[in-house]
Amino acid sequence: MNEIKVGLLGFGTIGTGVAKLLATNADLIAAKVGAPVTLKKIADLDITTDRGISVPAGVLTTNADEVLTDPEISVVIELIGGYNPAKAFVLKAIENGKHVVTANKALLALHGAEIYAAAARKGVEVLFEAAVGGGIPVISALRGNMAANNFSTVFGILNGTCNYILTRMTKEGVDFADVLRNAQELGYAEADPTFDVEGVDTAHKLALLVSLCFGTRVNFDDIHTEGISSLSSVDIKFARDFGYKIKLLAIGKRDADGVEARVHPTMIPVSNPLADVDGVFNAIRFTGDFIGPVMFYGRGAGMDPTASAVAGDIIDIARNIMTGIGRRAAPLGYGDNAVVTLPIKPMGSIEGKYYLRFSAVDKPGVLAKISGVLGKYDISIESMVQSARMAGEEVPIVIMTHEAREEYVRKALDEIDTFDIITQKSRLIRIEDNLE
C-alpha cells in the first residue's frame, strides 16, 4: 500500500480542522504511517461556504455516496453528528468494508451496539477518540495500554460549556442565566444550549466511558441526567464554605452489586485535582485495580484538539492497513462476545453524602421539625449551618449529611416540603468525597 485514502462526511468546524491537520502535518503523518494519508473526498450539503482552507478541485461533493462507495477510500470519517443520516452513512460505510472514525457520541451512546456488531461482521475498525474529551486520548488509553485493569470508577468533567459557566459562577458569584447569556455572546455556548447545560452531552460521553471501563453495554435512558440550569450561586457559595467545588460530573462506578452511571452537579473536595479543572478544559479520572488513580486533562472541544483525536484514529487504522490487517481490536477493546449488558442501579438505591438546603421561615422549632424528618428516614447530620436570623423572614438552612440512601433522602425532602414553614422547594446536591 503506497497511499492511504480517506473520505470525510461533514465539512463543519471539526471537519475543517481535520482537513487542515491532514494538510499541515502531512509529512509527519506519512513518517508515522509509512505512507501518505490523503483526503480524497469531502461530502457536505454546503460546498460553497469558504472554510478558510484550500481544497483541490473535485474533492468536494454534496453526494455522500461518492465517499461511501469509492473503492479507493479505506477510511470514512463521520463528522456530521446527530442520528440521521449519520447512522445510515456509518452502517453503509461498514457494509462497504470501510473503517470508520467518528466523533459522534450521541450516535454511539444510543446505537453503538448495532454499529459495533456490523463492524465485527465486516472485520473493520470503528474508532471514536474524538467523541469524549476532544483531543484527550482517553478512549485509546482504555482500549490500549490501560486494558489490563478492572476499573472501579470513572469521573469526568466532560462538557466545556458547563464547566466554563460553573467556573465563572464560582469565581464571580454570578447567576447561571447571566453567565449563560455572556457565554453565548462569546461563542462558548450554543444559541440553544439545552443539550450541553442539561447534561445530555455529558451523559452520551459517560455511556461510552462506562462501556469501555466496565465492558458493559448500558441503556442510555437509564443514565440519571441532571444539568446545571437550576444551580444557584448560593449553593456554590455554601459549597466553598464547606471545602467543596460544584462540578457537573459524569460518574461511573462498578462493584459486585452492579453499575452506577449518572450525571449531575456534584460537590467535590477543593483538594482533589478535578476541582482545579476550570473553564473549557475537560478532565477524566479513573481508578483501576492495578494502575490506581489516573487522570487526563486537556482541551475537551474545539476544532484543533478534536482534529488531533480524529487524526490519531486515522493513523491507528492506517498502520493496520500498512501491515495488511483488517482490524486488531473490537471498538470497546473487549472481544465482541465479551461485552455484557448490565443494568444501571436505580438512583434511589445510591448511597452517598448529601448537601441539603432548606428555605424556611425563621421561627423557633424549624430545625427540630426538619431534623426530626431526617432522623425518621435514617439520615444523620454531619454538619449544619443556619444563616443570621431575621425574625419572621426566610433563612437558608444548610445540612450536610453522613452516608444516606437516596430514596430516603428524597422521601424526607418531599415530606419536609409539605410544611408551611418551608418557603421554596428544598435543594439537594450530591457529594463525592472520595474520588477513587
Next chain:
Amino acid sequence: MNEIKVGLLGFGTIGTGVAKLLATNADLIAAKVGAPVTLKKIADLDITTDRGISVPAGVLTTNADEVLTDPEISVVIELIGGYNPAKAFVLKAIENGKHVVTANKALLALHGAEIYAAAARKGVEVLFEAAVGGGIPVISALRGNMAANNFSTVFGILNGTCNYILTRMTKEGVDFADVLRNAQELGYAEADPTFDVEGVDTAHKLALLVSLCFGTRVNFDDIHTEGISSLSSVDIKFARDFGYKIKLLAIGKRDADGVEARVHPTMIPVSNPLADVDGVFNAIRFTGDFIGPVMFYGRGAGMDPTASAVAGDIIDIARNIMTGIGRRAAPLGYGDNAVVTLPIKPMGSIEGKYYLRFSAVDKPGVLAKISGVLGKYDISIESMVQSARMAGEEVPIVIMTHEAREEYVRKALDEIDTFDIITQKSRLIRIEDNLE
C-alpha cells in the same frame, strides 16, 4: 494462535507485580486479546525467596536462556534494570525474533538507537510504557492517538522520590536531609538515593519523552541534569512568597533553533495544574500544535501501576500476534528512517527568567554593587526582596529577573561571588512561567 506465551526476565518488585496481574486478570486479558496470555518462564538469579505469589513448578529458572531461546515464547519482558546483562538479553531476544517489553529507561536512554535498529531489522516490537510515569499511559499516547501532532514542549514531574521530598519540604518547611532520612525509613527513597535525588532517573525518562515528542535522538550526556539535594527550604519559602512552587522538572522544548532538554529544580506558578502534583504522584504535560495543552497524572512508580503498563504493552503485542502481524509501528512511532539526531542547545544559550538569592553582609551599597553587575550583563530586575536588616549581619537578597540569557546570568553570579560582602555562593533557580 490459541495462546500467547510470554517470558519474564527479572523477578523483583515489578516482575512480581506483572506475574500477579497476569494471574489475577487472566480472564479480562483473554477477553481483550482473544486468547489467553500465559507466563511460561521467569528467569531470576534468586528463585528461592518467597514473593508472596504462587508460581507453577517449572516456571522459575536461573537461566535467562531458557526464556530467550524458548520457541514458544513470543514476548520477552525485561525487568532486570540497568545496562548489563539487560542490554545483552534484550538484543538476544530481538535476534531470536521475540518482541520485547521493558521498563528500563536507563537502557533505552543510552542504548535505545541500537536496540530500535535491531528491532527494525528483525521486525519485532519494542514497547516501554512502564519506563516513564509508572502506569500513566503517556508513551502509548505519543506513539498512538497523539501521533498527528508536532509537539513544542513537554514538562514532567517524573520521579516520585524527589516529588515526595519536595512536597514535604514545601508543606512542612523542613530541610532536604531531614526529609530524605525519613523517606528512607518509610521506603520512599533508596538507601543510596543518588540516582533519584540528583535527577539522573528523571533525565533518563526525559530522553525517552524527547525522542517520542520531537522525533529526535538525543545524546544523553548532553541533557543538563541537576537534582534537589542542594535545595534549601529558604528558597522554597521565597518561591511561595512570589507565587511559585519548586518542582524537579524535566523540560523538553523544540523550536526552529533546536531542542532543549534539561532537568533541574524549577519554579512554576502555583496556579498551574503541575504545581498541585504532590507526593509520589507523577504528571506529564505536553503542548502539541493541534491538541494544545494536555496533561496526564497518576502513580509514577510502584509494583501495581508499573505492572499495568507492562501488561498493556503485552496486550498490544498480543493483538498484533492474534492478527498475524509482526509489528505495526517503530518504537518511537516514526518510521525507522524518520528519526533524526538533533543537538541539544547548550545551557548557556537558554533564555529564561531566574530567581537569584545572594547572601550578603548587610552594609550600605550592597544592592548597588549586585545590581550594577546584573545591569552590566544585560539582566534586568523584575522584583527584589531584602529581608529585615540586622546591621552587619548576613541577609538574603532575592532578585527575580526578566528574561535573560543563562550564560550572562552565570557570569554575573561568578563575578558577584568574588565580592567580599558575599558570604555564601549565590543561588540560581530557573523559572518557567508559561508551561505551554
